[in-house]
Amino acid sequence: MRGEHLGELEELVLLTVGSLYPEAYAPAIKKELAEKMDRKVVLSSIHTVLTRLENKQFVKSAFGESTPERGGKRKRFFEITPQGFQALEALKSKRDALWGNMLQLMPNLS
Amino acid sequence: MRGEHLGELEELVLLTVGSLYPEAYAPAIKKELAEKMDRKVVLSSIHTVLTRLENKQFVKSAFGESTPERGGKRKRFFEITPQGFQALEALKSKRDALWGNMLQLMPNLS
């Protein structure tokens, strides 16, 4: 099966969607990524990834009401799905296991 | 992609090189990835990634002696460099921070 993996940016964006709930929309994600991860990405990249994540059923989205704030198009809010969370968890636990192995060998590595 | 980030597979392979020290060569990495990560990759992909990681100075390699065992070409062993380890660490700590945020919101997510 192809297209079954989370790419590097995809994982980061997915994680950010989760960590921003329920205020996850593209510009906020972009900002969070820049601040917390030092990862600078152009807005349209975020959108591209978000669309792909939605196709993979890892997030779902809904348009917000037009806020009484400043002008602008209505926001599209994203939410992580159970499948998305699960994918994230699986990745993390496996990666952590490898980390465990590596740390045991550290004396040799340093 | 300006070649400055660790791709998804790149990170996994780098981690595996570290966790396999000092016996990390392509076929062993492939096997480890399949067993520990459920990540099935073709050998040539591993080689491609290893080459890229070496260009980025995240691993270094050396050919092993021709072993007196079965036939075959001599193995090329890879080792993680301090820079490689550092890159891995930086990624992990930032990602873990996002995880922390997300977990706090879990009650809402479930």
Add this chain to the structure above:
DNA sequence: GATTATTATCGACAAATCAGAACATTATGA
């Protein structure tokens, strides 16, 4: 109604990854 701020969408391309064929090297045994 024009201007400005804000966000989403589109289209094209670059880099990373995948997949398998081709190639190289060494041990073994007839």
Add this chain to the structure above:
DNA sequence: TCATAATGTTCTGATTTGTCGATAATAATC
């Protein structure tokens, strides 16, 4: 010494993922 099996690496082309600039849409403000 030749054929063959075992083991690894390199090459080539296709697909997926990442990046970016340009454009369209929506709403407040002047």
